[in-house]
Amino acid sequence: MLGMIWAQTRGGVIGAGGTMPWHLPEDLAHFKAVTAGHPVIMGRATWDSLPPRFRPLPGRRNIVVTRDLGWWADGATAVHSTSEALVQARSSASPEAWVTGGAQIYSALLPHADLCAVTDIDVDVAGDTLAPLLDAQWVDVAPAEWQVSARSGLRYRFRTLRRQ
Numbered sequence: 001m002l003g004m005i006w007a008q009t010r011g012g013v014i015g016a017g018g019t020m021p022w023h024l025p026e027d028l029a030h031f032k033a034v035t036a037g038h039p040v041i042m043g044r045a046t047w048d049s050l051p052p053r054f055r056p057l058p059g060r061r062n063i064v065v066t067r068d069l070g071w072w073a074d075g076a077t078a079v080h081s082t083s084e085a086l087v088q089a090r091s092s093a094s095p096e097a098w099v100t101g102g103a104q105i106y107s108a109l110l111p112h113a114d115l116c117a118v119t120d121i122d123v124d125v126a127g128d129t130l131a132p133l134l135d136a137q138w139v140d141v142a143p144a145e146w147q148v149s150a151r152s153g154l155r156y157r158f159r160t161l162r163r164q
């Protein structure tokens with residue numbers, strides 16, 4: 001099973017200048033719970049966007065896609081195509097793997113994805129990076145209730161979508 005996980009604003013923004021212009025601890029806990037114990041596939045820019053103390057993401061095989069054949073980082077498995085990333089993910093013990101960004105990697109792997117875990121944040125933020133557009137074959141597996149973050153006051157909800 002290949003999943004893709006991201007957090008987006010009302011306008012589908014997932015990033016602005018290489019980071020996410022909000023701080024929603026409940027989403028970070030959700031991200032950690034969903035991906036814990038599974039390989040994660042991310043682009044090099046997303047790797048760079050992780051706070052250094054969280055790199056590599058603990059307890060997960062960190063597969064990093066980069067065109068730079070010389071790129072290397074402690075705790076990362078460097079691969080040079082999304083196809084190679086899938087091969088590495090499938091060679092791990094876990095039956096599922098999660099794509100954690102960014103936009104180019106989501107787009108390249110969307111055709112292979114079985115599940116999308118989308119956090120909707122009820123905020124409008126200008127950003128330069130958008131979430132992949134899910135067409136009508138993607139349907140919510142269950143109703144997602146809006147919640148209000150105790151810490152940030154932001155309204156958010158956790159959605160899970162499958163291809164029909």
Ligand SMILES: Nc1nc(N)c2c(n1)CN(C(=O)COc1ccccc1N1CCC(C(=O)O)CC1)C2
Pocket residue numbers: 005006007027028029031032049050051054057058099100101118119
């Ligand atoms: N829904 C959804 N989808 C995504 N793809 C991602 C997210 N939310 C959030 N993301 C981030 O990079 C942002 O994270 C962080 C940002 C600032 C401080 C800590 C963190 N994190 C704390 C928990 C760490 C862990 O998981 O151990 C990871 C880093 C990717």
